[in-house]
Amino acid sequence: MLARRALLRALAASVAAAALGCGRRERPVRRDGRVVVTFWYAYGDLVRKVLLELVARFNASQSRVLVEAVHQGDYFECLAKLRTAIAAGAAPTLSHVVCEVVPYLARARVLEALDGYDGAGEIPFVPALSQQGAFRGAEREPTFCIPFNRSTPIAFASGRLLDEARVAPPRTWDELLDAARRLTRRGEGGEVRWGFEVPISWWYWVAMVGQAGGALVAPDGALTLGGEAGERALRFWQRLVRDERVMRPPPGRDYQAWQSSNESFLQGRIAMMWSSTAFVRYLEDNARFPVVAAPLPRDVRASVPTGGTMFVLLRGAPDEEKRAAWEFVRWMCDDEQTIAWSTRTGYLPVTRPAVDKLDARGWYAAHPNDRVAYDQLASVDPWPWVPELFRVERDVVEPRLEDAVLTGRDAHAILDEARAEAARPA
Amino acid sequence: MSRARRLPLLLLACAAAAAWLLPYAWMVVTSVKTLPEIVARPTAPLPDHLDGGAYREVFATLPVARYMGITVFMAVAIAGAQIALALPAGYALAKLRFVGKRWAFGVVLACLLVPSQATFVPVFLLFAKTHLINTMTALVLPFAASALGTFLVRQALLSVPDEIIEAARMDGASEWTIVYRVLAPMLKPTLVSLFLVSFVFHYNDYFWPLVMTTDDAVRTLPLGVALLREQGTGVRWHIVMAGNVVLSLPVLALFALVQRHLVRAVSARG
Structure with a gap:
């Protein structure tokens, strides 16, 4: 593909x-x-x-x-x-x-x-x-x-698992981390039910950049990729996946990862996930538990692309x-x-x-x-009207996100690299 | 070979067969499950009950017969053209003497090494300029000459004694008669395997028909099967799998039909 x-x-x-x-x-x-x-x-x-x-x-x-x-x-x-x-x-x-x-x-x-x-x-x-x-x-x-x-990104959770763990849909990043910890279960055979999952992809990273108070483009038109907020978003992902081990990065790229998250969610192998509002019918029709939608949590503010x-x-x-x-x-x-x-x-x-x-x-x-x-x-945080936006998404940022989260490379170094490439003429 | 020595080989063969068959079996089983069942237990070996809904949906959604007709016609036309052109080309490289013969064979080998990524842009532009997009010509013509086919035919002809060709010439046979009526029947196993390799590749090809068609005039079945998959709002796997089962049936039938020749070709070369 x-x-x-x-x-x-x-x-x-x-x-x-x-x-x-x-x-x-x-x-x-x-x-x-x-x-x-x-x-x-x-x-x-x-x-x-x-x-x-x-x-x-x-x-x-x-x-x-x-x-x-x-x-x-x-x-x-x-x-x-x-x-x-x-x-x-x-x-x-x-x-x-x-x-x-x-x-x-x-x-x-x-x-x-x-x-x-x-x-x-x-x-x-x-x-x-x-x-x-x-x-x-x-x-x-x-x-x-x-x-x-x-559509926009949205949070979905299993109503049954939330009730069992007496957890409310998280409203902040701190609450998300806490809820993911409480919902993650490790079985004796090594199987894991993950508290949280989100595809490591541009759309969700942009949401987190906004939530951390950043913007992809500075007022002077420079492609800053969120500056400190972009790095903070990456570090939060790294913490969920590598340090806290409460989030599974779904396998595959693009929609393969999204579909993988949907399936894991429907099988009860993850308790909460971020996905697209467009999946609401699919999830409701096929889940054997109540599907609870919630706004994405905020860091310093609420934001969705x-x-x-x-x-x-x-x-x-x-x-x-x-x-x-x-x-x-x-x-x-x-x-x-x-x-x-x-x-x-x-x-x-x-x-x-x-x-x-x-x-x-x-x-x-x-x-x-x-x-x-x-x-x-x-x-909703509007996209910047920048002709380079699509190239930056597909060729500059998207290929680096998974690398950053899975290998734990320094977020600042990765985004510095991305900013340099974004500034280069196509 | 003794039974004890054959056992590991047999186990290895079974493991290899399972590696090929299990994904196919999984696809078939998934196609007769319901979506909630697939989502809840995707690896369950048997469905709770047989559900043919996915197949009804496939046939209601796609003009399967038309797409399959176009696809089979295209794949047969390509394979047929490749054989028709590879025979004289391979014959020239194996049996004729001419200036630059080694160089010409080198060009054929070089063509084997050129990836299609390097050539499809100019080919697309050429067809766009000549208004051949959305035609069967655009699907068949770029693949009519096959470097692999020429190479295989040339290699097979090297083992054919020159005396047979000389005898045919003495009987007054033209070069065309020698190629198509004397040598072609002798190369049947090679030609059958070439036909199969080509047919399967082009029957399954998604990329080239996607590039070369912008309307429904000559859409192929793999493009049709892609219509069954919606990623933005959730994939209904049983329908996608049913589409793929339907897609694979002609290839399976063809293999069943020519299996004997294929085995002979492989064993002859081995």
């Missing part, structure tokens, strides 16, 4: 370096009198099914636009293909991309600015999930992206296709579609009226964990 991604990234980088933004189609594709919108997406299984049902509903609801949704692998494969296709002049009209890559694509001038489209400024997004709320510094930029499947993806329109597509794609995006943001998407997939609802309707219909009363996820949006 990683080798495949590496190859795709190499392909994207090679082609994009040569010709990013060059390709432009002149004529719109039409079928049976309708403008065809090619929509590249990156979901499988149930989420794909929900998406395709919504696309079919949109296509049946009008006769001007025909959306053709095409699967392009996972998020990162889809992104690599998108960059390649842009350069080769074969890009789709519409796609969705991970949040952190939007500033890079915007700087490359391959995204369509959406402010001039019909009703673009009137969609009542949940502020923390829109481009303006999800990025610091984005207020100076045109709107390039529309929230689609959005946002995740998931945003809709983007590709600038090189013909104008008529872009207008048709916008019609679909606008439709997806209507209350009923937003509600259907959110309740059936587990992603956060992205508009305020949809949240109000869910509340009025008793959804949050019946699904208190969803309420916790929504309420935690009050603690």
Whole structure:
């Protein structure tokens, strides 16, 4: 999987370096009198099914636009293909991309600015999930992206194990350490039930940087990677894993580690974990114990980044296709579609009226964990609007985190190295 | 060999067979469990009861027959083209005399050492410029000439006596007749193993079809199976495993069909 991604990234980088933004189609594709919108997406299984049902509903609801949704692998494969296709002049009209890559694509001038489209400024997004709320510094930029499947990190715990150990969901790092100690059990045969687990990955590290009072980028634009707070976050992980031995770093990279944590949690082999709000349905449906969601604990303050993806329109597509794609995006943001998407997939609802309707219909009363996820949006720390953000995530920080935690290397030295590499031009 | 001396060998063979078979058996068993069962006891050797829901889901979600048809056609076309081209190339390198023959063989060997990572970017650009993305040509053509196939055929032909070729020539056979009608049947074990290696590799290939297809026109089954996996909201393992069982069936059938030739090819070379 990683080798495949590496190859795709190499392909994207090679082609994009040569010709990013060059390709432009002149004529719109039409079928049976309708403008065809090619929509590249990156979901499988149930989420794909929900998406395709919504696309079919949109296509049946009008006769001007025909959306053709095409699967392009996972998020990162889809992104690599998108960059390649842009350069080769074969890009789709519409796609969705991970949040952190939007500033890079915007700087490359391959995204369509959406402010001039019909009703673009009137969609009542949940502020923390829109481009303006999800990025610091984005207020100076045109709107390039529309929230689609959005999530944040969240804490999940086994209600049964919490009750047995008489432990409340931790609200601070100190409480987390204490709870993890009390929930960790070592059997005589060497088996361990771990008190706590979280994938050693960028998203959670960024959350901890914010909680420790830091920011990835200094006000002067320097990529400080949280400075002292970044190191404090790493040291806290090292303490949980190496000194206190109350946290298991899950095996695997990216989603493999996330899935491994989910499975260990469902098997009762870990008592608490940090994961994504998007897993709430999966965990609730498959756990044989009550799943308790809680906000991430604070160090000096509460902080979570946002995740998931945003809709983007590709600038090189013909104008008529872009207008048709916008019609679909606008439709997806209507209350009923937003509600259907959110309740059936587990992603956060992205508009305020949809949240109000869910509340009025008793959804949050019946699904208190969803309420916790929504309420935690009050603690969202926006991403910096920095084109290097995605490169720093994937190539600079992510590969060093596991090394730091597993080998116990000095956090200051590791982040110094990362800062030096981040400052180097790509 | 005495029974006592054969026993360790037998145990070793059983261990090796188990190392290959157990993951497959686990995959099959997982595909007939329910998700809560898998999550609670992933290594349980038997399901509580047989559940075919995952297979129903696979066939309801994917156009399995279409994807499989495309994949089998692609893999057969590639393997067939490789054999068709490797035969004359291997023949030239083994039996003909021409200037630069050693150099040409060196180039073939060098091709074996060039990783695909080094070549796929220009190949992709070439196909993009010639509007061949999303076509069967883009899936087959880049693999039609095989350095490995040429090498294997050349090595096999070295053991064929030149007198056979001379006799055919004296009977008025053309070079094409010699290659395809006289020598090819003699190389059957080699060609069968080449076909199998090529078929299995390209049938399972995920990367190249993913790069070369941006719509559903010539999507292959491994790409289809990827549709069954959603990582961002939780993987339903029984469905992923059912998809992989379906994916593996044609390859198993093919092995069962040509097992005899394969064993002969391996034992002949050993």
